[in-house]
Amino acid sequence: MGRKRRSARKWRDWVSSLRHRATDARGAVTIFMIVVLAGVFLFTAVFIDYARIAAMQVQAERLTHALLRSVMSAYEPEFQSGYGLFAFGESDPNKLLDIAAADNLSYTDLDDSFNLIPLQVGDTSIAMSRPLGKYDVFNQQVQEEMKYKAPIDFTVEVVEKLRGMSIIMKETTQTVDVLNKVRVPYEKREKAIDDLIALQKKTALDVKELAKMVMHPAANRIASKNIGSIQSLADIAAQFSDYASKIAEDKKRKKNKKSAIHTEKIAKYKSNASSLISKVMPKAGLLVIQHGATYKDAAALMQTIREENQKIITIIKEAKSRAANAAYDRVSNTHTPGSTNTSANSSAEAQIAELRKNLEQLVLPEELMNRMESTYTSQQTDYAAIRQAVQVATGEAQQQVARTSGSALVLESKTIAAARLLDRYLQAYMGKPESPSGALGKIEQDVSTARAGTDTVAANEKKAKQSMKKATAMIATIAALGAGAKAANVSFDEVDGYYQSNLEFNRVVGGGSNAEKSLNSDPYDESQESMNTMDILFGGVSDVLMKSRNEFFMNEYAIHYFEPFDVMMWGNLLDSVKQRDASLAGDFPIDDLMNSGSAEEALTMLTVDQQQLEYIVYGFNGPVANLTAAYTEIFGVRLAIRTAEGLVKNARLGHPLAVLAAGIAYGVERAVMDMFDLFSKGHTDLSDYLKVEFEYRDYLRLFLLQTNNEKKMSRMLALIRYNTKINPQERDTYATAHVRTGMKVWFLPGITKMLRSGYNNSSVEQGVYYADQQADYSY
Secondary structure, three states: OHHHHHHHHHHHHHHHHHHHHHOOOOOHHHHHHHHHHHHHHHHHHHHHHHHHHHHHHHHHHHHHHHHHHHHHOOEOHHHHHHHOOOOEOOOOHHHHHHHHHHHHOOOOOOOOOOOOOOOEEEEEEEEEEEEOOOHHHHHHHHHHHHOOHHHHHHHHHHHHHHHOOHHHHHHHHHHHHHHHHHHHHHHHHHHHHHHHHHHHHHHHHHHHHHHHHHOOOOOOOOOOOOOOOOOOHHHHHHHHHHHHHHHHHHHHHHHOOOOOOOHHHHHHHHHHHHHHHHHHHHHHHHHHHHHHHHHHHHHHHHHHHHHHHHHHHHHHHHHOOOOOHHHHHHHHOOOOOOOOOOOOOHHHHHHHHHHHHHHHHHOOOHHHHHHHHHHHHHHHHHHHHHHHHHHHHHHHHHHHHHOOOOOOHHHHHHHHHHHHHHHHHHHHHOOOOOOOOOHHHHHHHHHHHHOOOHHHHHHHHHHHHHHHHHHHHHHHHHHHHHOOOOOHHHHHHHHHHHHHHHHHHOOOOOOOOOOOOOOOOOHHHHHHHHHHHHHHHHHHHHHHHHOOOHHHHHHHHHHHHOOOOOOHHHHHHHHHHHOOOHHHOOOOOHHHHHOOOOHHHHHOOOOHHHOHHHHHHHOOOOOOHHHHHHHHHHHHHHHHHHHHHHHHHOHHHOOHHHHHHHHHHHHHHHHHHHHHHHHHHOEEEOOOOOOOEEEHHHHHHHHHHHOOHHHHHHHHHHHHHHHHOOOHHHOEEEEEEEEEEEEEOOOOHHHHHHHHHHOOOEEEEOOEEEEEEEEEEEO
């Protein structure tokens, strides 16, 4: 019993103890703080590492860019110093990247320092691309190099000079273009007119032979005369009285038993008369056929005249709306700070414009063509009436010869009637000088009036051809001199190989060079070619002013970094010959030049490195082809400008085609002189109306505007490779670097790994956070 009470008491004490312990608050704060601080610590630790990781990402990115810049600082010095281009050198980029990484992280921890972000570099790699030999890469670097220099230099050195010549050249090119186009149909038309007049005159001349067989010249009466030679129907009528009297006298003698004394003369009269009569009608019949043929041929010639005249009208009309004029106007309207109005000569411009306005005089009036047409038509109908009259007169003559008595008044009347018709015909269709007042004569007079002033054309054409021979001989002599420069071919072959390689590298089809340029032997053709060239050149300059094309920057780059040939070498070579023989002045004697002491030295200067700019423009694989092409085009430019002067100086001639012939003759002669100036001075005066120097390099600058840009780039890259012995196709300009950086994680690497830090290309491995960075760099 007592034991049970003790057990119950113990149970109550134990329950009471448990109840007391359950309600005891001592130590609760400590546990709460542990729970709270554990959460705060976890949160803080994660965000400390996250902040370190964020800072490490920035540092890693900066480090990667810095490492890549360090690597790319190893550019090719020859490209940069010689051509303003950047491309990676021949060093190993991966090795440079590793060295740069090691140098950037080679710091030493100090005892009292605390490194919050202890970076370490893992794997690194670098990939190079975009070689300089690619067109887009080369073009981009050229634009960067020339974007400030090119527009300023081109405007100051070229545009300002051409601006003063733009209007006069616009008028000249338009005028020469239309005159050259008109000249061909004009000459065909004039030849057809001459052929038509000559055809009518020839037919009329044959009719004159018939007139002589009838009666020429016509008279109001036919005087009697003794029997004699019979050349016409008029002679038959004139001698009939004597013929009849002799027959009567012989009859009378017979009655008186006397012998006839006029038998021979009577027989002669009858024989001569019959012989003439037998010729008249066949002649008249043949002339009917001839007039039919004349009419047919004349109609064909008249059609040619009308067609060619219409061509002239169309050409003149189309010339009034010439598209190329806009380019000249844009150049003329260009204004640069500090510039003044430098128009070459406003009166000269007006004179050339006036010449073009006078082109209407080259058009044949419709009234004159109608008269031409009616003249050959009436010639046929007029002859039809003549044939009828001649037939009547001839028939009467046959009857008259059969008579032995009476008078020849009827024959005389009919012969005079036929003769008068023939005279009127001859007066109308013989033309000048025999019948200047006739229908054909008046047409000739009107044609001569329209051609007034053209008498100088032939002489000027001959003069122009002689001057063209000098120009052609000059270019041919330079070409012949180059034939001896065989050693220079080696350099051209090497560059051409590089050129073809770059074309293939850029997958450009058609690596052949341009067609070789040569002068036309016909001054008219050469003048037209020169005007076409001026249209292209001013069009190119105009395009540059409107929009700075990629090609423009490339052209200016070529001008700044590639040397042209020393054009004065030819002048020096020529001077050395003239010192020995002054009579050779003005000529280009090939034999004397080849034998001069300077020729051998000159031939050594024909390598490609001495004529880089010419090679870029034309791309011929030979020591003189590029030079002669340049000189040919320069001659064309000089011819165009000098022809403008020639048109003004010869405007007094009046007839547009006469002015053209004289202007071209003047232009060719002066252009040849300009070429000698270029060879002796290295420049020419732009014009007599604008005395500014235009350098040889400036001419090439213009010619660059009309060449293929892709081939031009390949030639430049080939020359760069030749001059530096470094292949731009093997030198890259763009790099992509991959750098892996690591940093030890301080707290809870598992949670950091789980959170992945929020950055791509990152990972946590064995308590180290790794970030993969990529950087790109282009020159």
